[in-house]
Amino acid sequence: MFLCLTAILRKQWVNREKLAYPIVQIPLLITAQSGTIFRNRLLWIGFGLAAGINLFNGIQFFFPTLPVIPVQKYDLNIYFSQKPWNTMGSTPLRFHPYLIGFAFILPFDLLFSCVFFYLMKKVQLLLGSATGIVTLTGYPFLGEQGAGALFALLVIACWSGRKHFKTVLYHVIRPNPAEESAEPISYRTMVVILCFGLLLPMLFCLRSGMSFWVFAIFITIYLAIVVGLTRMRDELGPPIHAIGYATPQDLMISMLGTRRLRPGNLTLLSLMNWLSGVSYASFRTHPMPEQMESFKLAERSGIQNRTMLIVLILASIVGIGSSLILCPYTIYKEGVAAGSEQIHAGGAETYNFLSSWLVNPKPADKVAITVLGLTFALNLGIIFFRSRLAWFPLSPAGYVIGVAPGTTDIIWFPMVIALVLKWLILWYGGVGVYKQGLPFFIGLVLGEALLGCFWPILSLVLRSTVYNWI
Secondary structure (H helix, E strand, O other), X not given: OHHHHHHHHHHHHHHHOOOOOHHHHHHHHHOOOOOHHHHOHHHHHHHHHHHHHHHHHHHHHHOOOOOOOOOOOEEHHHHOOOOOHHHHOOOEEOOOHHHHHHHHHOOHHHHXXXXXXXXXXXXXXHHHHHHOHHHOOOOOOHHHHHHHHHHHHHHHHHHHOHHHHHHHHHHHHOOOOOOOOOOOOOHHHHHHHHHHHHHHHHHHHHHHOOOHHHHHHHHHHHHHHHXXXXXXXXXXXXXXXXXXXXXXXXXXXXXXXXXXHHHHHHHHHHHXXXXXXXXXXXXXXXXXXXXXXXXXXXXXXXXXXXXXXHHHXXXXXXXXXXXXXXXXXXXXXXOHXXXXXXXXXXXXXXXXXXXXXXXXXOOOOHHHHHHHHHXXXXXXXXXXXXXXXXXXXXXXXXXXXXXXXXXHHHHHHHHHHHHHHHHHHHHHOHHHHHHHHXXXXXXXXXXXXXXXXXXXXXXXXXXXXXXXXX
């Protein structure tokens, strides 16, 4: 289903709108046939700096008498322990080189937006405690805020591609092989496979006791979220997919309440929890952003789209097959907690959610839905100003990432560092100096990523805990 959706949207997002796809810059540069980037001294300086920090901290883990380079030591919450400041929660100061390198290649407006809306979230928590509204169930409705911003981004994307969708529909009715020669497969085949893919989970859910209207609402919200996240990633390049606690199940319960859904539907909805990536609704389990970036790589490197489609299918088969073998093996050999933290958390969350829905029924949450609607309208306004004012620095994608709990806490300070560095370089050196300095930041990513792969392998060899660099 995801491959078909990606193939349908590919031409509009890759060829016509020519979205930025910031993350593909790194694989394009390091796989270029010329190999010039590996002759750049700045690349190796950044590589050596990041790898050296990681290696030194890894050695320090085995020899605690050595000093540590504090890339993940500090947290501002130690300075804000009194009310109302303590409601802001954890605000870590991370200095991971790879996060700084990744953030540096992202668009300037996305960096600013992420930091701005992250701080806005902290202000909401602070004001909520100071005014007493923090006691309102669900406040500050971060999941609904993120979903509203994401839906606004998706609606505008669909409006921009309305002519393309009409063309797709026309080719479904009347295929034209000549005009569709550049596509991975024909539009009619894409739509048929997509419909068949929708039919299978629908039959499974209906046979298991779910009502048809509940499945229709669930799958519509789910596909809207994953397509919106794909658009967000391809347009502005954030490497995370979190939107807070805003799974389709949460939004449905906010709209309808648990009593209207009934126990049978709630049971099936809870068992669909794995689709949203479990913790923080991060949607790690959906591959559409990587699939669309693969087609962008194919377009930039001259690979045929059909060839890339075959590669993606093979990668899916190998990935799914190997995980179905290795994951249960690891769990049974090492234990659930050691073998798969995400599966352990996923099982606990799934049945804890179901238990809370059945034991403590929830009415429809009109306040949460109102917040979602207002955020949706606000981000439509942000998109309007972005289209009219070239200097307007805010972005709906930054809103989605900024208010997301958990993951943004880790990346916000590296984004601040990258934002300041990028501004200084562009202001005083211009675009030329920025391009010259880019290999240094790519080296930061490669250096820490390479050493980051070394430590898990070492833990398997030594059969013991090693340095956790994340």
